[in-house]
Amino acid sequence: MKRLAKWRLLPLFAVMALLAGCGEPFLSALQPAGEVAQLQFDLMLLSTAIMVGVIVIVTVLFIIAITRFRRKSENEIPKQVEGSHKLEIIWTAIPILLVFVLAIPTVAATFKLADVSPMDEKNEDGKTDALVVNVRANLYWWEFEYPNEEIVTSQDLIVPTDEKVYFNLIASDVKHSFWIPSVGGKMDTNTENINRFWLNFDDAAADEAGRIFYGKCAELCGPSHALMDFKVKALPRAEFDQWVTDMKAVTEPVQAETAEAQAGQEVFNNSCIGCHAVTPANTTPEAARMGPNLTDFGNRTLVAGILENNEENIKKWLKDPEAIKPGNKMTGKYDLSDEEIDAVTEYLMGLKVQE
Structure with a gap:
């Protein structure tokens, strides 16, 4: 029975070996x-x-x-070879x-x-x-x-x-x-x-x-x-050069257009800009590089590097970043209300360098 129990583990090991080879291309x-x-x-x-x-x-x-060299019978002694230089x-x-x-x-x-x-x-x-x-x-x-x-x-x-x-x-x-x-x-x-x-x-x-x-x-x-x-x-190369040109053209933060986005920009300037820059210039002080640069945030496909960039996920991240990325540096820095989160989300989605 003990041997049978051990053999039952083989399918588990086989599945683990197969899963080890799985992954995105x-x-x-x-x-x-x-x-x-x-x-x-x-x-x-x-x-x-x-x-x-x-x-x-x-x-x-x-x-x-x-x-070939196994012992054929109990009385037979195979040829003894002690060494071969070749x-x-x-x-x-x-x-x-x-x-x-x-x-x-x-x-x-x-x-x-x-x-x-x-x-x-x-x-x-x-x-x-x-x-x-x-x-x-x-x-x-x-x-x-x-x-x-x-x-x-x-x-x-x-x-x-x-x-x-x-x-x-x-x-x-x-x-x-x-x-x-x-x-x-x-x-x-x-x-x-x-x-x-x-x-x-x-x-x-x-x-x-x-x-x-x-x-x-x-x-x-x-x-x-x-x-x-x-x-x-x-x-x-031509498209990369165009991206560089578009980025260098951003010398001032993108101005919000809608009323809610303008409210979000005000909240951002009062709470977030101390860690997040919204211009791409490499002259940005180190103090404003404590968090990711958000100049082209609206062009990105991912939020926090792992979530699809949409309104729902941005709000989830702003509301509780610890639940998404435990141990991140943003946790506990801000305590925004739901209205402020909605406004900041609107502002962030409008930060686009290329349409």
């Missing part, structure tokens, strides 16, 4: 959508092929050994060869991915010709600063396709990790030093994915770690 590292992701995927295939090949060969040799050389040389087969492309890829020298090459204007994005990870949201373009945004990372985008990574509170599964990466954001790397977003893959990729925090950072998501919008 846009969050899969097995569907590469860029140069870095493809390089990493090829290395995974190579290492897997080597491991499977070793397992197959060892299994075949094991089967041959237990069938075999010892072979099974020593093959693993060394396999290590080189795996090590050479791995080391070459490591040096290629670590090359961020274009980030240090300045032009006549004192800026880099390469596109650089400064990523700051916070509990539990992301800030993206474009130093050359002199704009700041949050939660939505906008990038051009088919060219290298260079990243400076840092955290403002605890260790996080920047990861866009289908494009590559996964690098820690530390509080004490800046990590740097680059990614390339394939235009054909981006078009197939609806121009949207998704990123996550890959380092356990608190109770809402699993909810620390961000969206990546990969655009052709």
